[in-house]
Amino acid sequence: MKEASFGAKIKALRTDLDLKQSDVAEKLGISQSVYGNYEQGKRNPDFETLVNICVFYQVSADYLLGVPTESGCFSALSGTLRSMHPADQQRVCEYAEMLCFYRKHKK
Known part of the structure; x- marks a missing residue:
């Protein structure tokens, strides 16, 4: 399955937050048309703007x-973990450690 483009990813992030292009553009200090061009793949942000987009959406x-960085189910699991409450993330880590311990000491 082909990975979504930069523009598709930032559009999905924006729409998940129920924001307009103009809302995001204002927060980033750029025009709505420039931001729209990023989403449409007509233009790429400079390094500083890319960093600002990452900070705004809290993504890498x-x-x-x-x-x-990861493939298959590990990528999906990583995304799921990032979206979880920190206490639940800790529980998942503890469960994974328990499974490893069990497998290592199983006879």
């Missing part, structure tokens, strides 16, 4: 730029 540049 690797994610937005499509840098492969």
